[in-house]
Amino acid sequence: RKEVEQDxxxxxxxxxxxxxxxxxxxxxxxxxxxxxRQDCRKEPKLLMSVYSSGNEDGRxxxxxxxxxxxxxxxxxxxxxxxxxxxxxVVNVGGGANNLFFGTGTRLTVIP
Amino acid sequence: xxxxxxxxxxxxxxxxxxxxxxxxxxxxQATTMFWYRQFPKQSLMLMATSNEGSKATYEQGVEKDKxxxxxxSLTLSTLTVTSAHPEDSSFYICSAxxxxxxxxxxxxxxxxxxx
Numbered sequence: 001r002k003e004v005e006q007d008x009x010x011x012x013x014x015x016x017x018x019x020x021x022x023x024x025x026x027x028x029x030x031x032x033x034x035x036x037r038q039d040c041r042k043e044p045k046l047l048m049s050v051y052s053s054g055n056e057d058g059r060x061x062x063x064x065x066x067x068x069x070x071x072x073x074x075x076x077x078x079x080x081x082x083x084x085x086x087x088x089v090v091n092v093g094g095g096a097n098n099l100f101f102g103t104g105t106r107l108t109v110i111p
Numbered sequence: 112x113x114x115x116x117x118x119x120x121x122x123x124x125x126x127x128x129x130x131x132x133x134x135x136x137x138x139x140q141a142t143t144m145f146w147y148r149q150f151p152k153q154s155l156m157l158m159a160t161s162n163e164g165s166k167a168t169y170e171q172g173v174e175k176d177k178x179x180x181x182x183x184s185l186t187l188s189t190l191t192v193t194s195a196h197p198e199d200s201s202f203y204i205c206s207a208x209x210x211x212x213x214x215x216x217x218x219x220x221x222x223x224x225x226x
Contacts (some may be wrong), residue, residue: 032212041115043204057129062188087154090210099145099215104153 002093003027004090008104014110021105023088024070031093033064035073037065038085047073080107082088112137115207117218124195125226131191132221134205140185141207145215146178149202161188195225 006023013019025033033050048055050062050071059079061074073081088102114123114137122130134144144161159180160168167180179191188207206215212226 032214034214041175041202043220046214049214089214093212094221099157101155 003100004088004102005081006105008105010106010108012108012110013078015078015080017076018074018076018108019107020071020075021086021107022032022070023072023086023090023102025088025090025100026069027090027092028069029092030069030090033062033071034091035060035071035085036089036091037104038040038047038087040085044087050108060111075107078107080109080111083107085108113209113216115205115216115218117205117221119221121224123224123226126196127194128225129191129193130195130223131189132203132205132223134188134207134218135189136186136207136216139207139209141187141188141209144182144188144205144207146180146188146190147204147206149204149220154187155204157188159184159220163188192223195223199223200225 004025035047036044037047038044048057048062050064054063058077063072085102085104085106092098092102116135142163146158147155148158149155158173159172161180161182163182163185169175180186189197190204203216204220208215
């Protein structure tokens with residue numbers, strides 16, 4: 001079983017729509033969680049960290065469910081510029097080599 | 112803050128050439144940096160973990176003599192692809208973080224094309 005699993009998509013949504021991505025992780029001892037955004041042929045950029053209490057940044061809301069071992073990202077009022085691949089990243093702790101990436105979920109926002 | 116610079120951003124060279132890629136943390140010290148490779152439409156693959164002042168830790172299947180890593184200071188790590196061949200063509204990305212559970216910040220990436 002993979003450490004981190006994501007639905008690869010693609011998700012094609014109209015502008016203004018709300019879209020949600022989920023990501024599951026296998027290691028219950030995982031310590032920190034992040035969502036990154038990667039544009040085509042570019043490096044990943046940190047979108048937001050995910051906290052146990054959930055956190056919101058503008059149109060983006062991230063949630064963590066430790067009991068079920070999943071994290072989610074909700075995007076409201078989608079913009080064309082939100083089109084990208086969204087990577088779920090989990091830090092399992094215990095040393096430097098401890099970061100696991102999902103394969104990414106591709107989102108395309110359609111005019 | 113937490114800016115990581117990678118250079119060069121694009122390299123095209125002949126088969127057999129060795130290519131050096133630099134990764135710098137511009138506004139923080141990074142005792143650990145990471146090197147990834149990404150093939151088209153695939154996820155990031157960790158190649159090695161670069162530790163300042165000591166040997167890098169390579170992932171299974173990554174040849175340490177092929178991909179030489181040097182982390183001579185707290186702000187600079189280099190990856191040298193020795194005697195590169197067309198199958199080494201890929202997008203190489205470095206990252207660094209300020210602490211154990213902090214997010215990683217990525218460099219701009221280096222697109223390597225071997226002819």
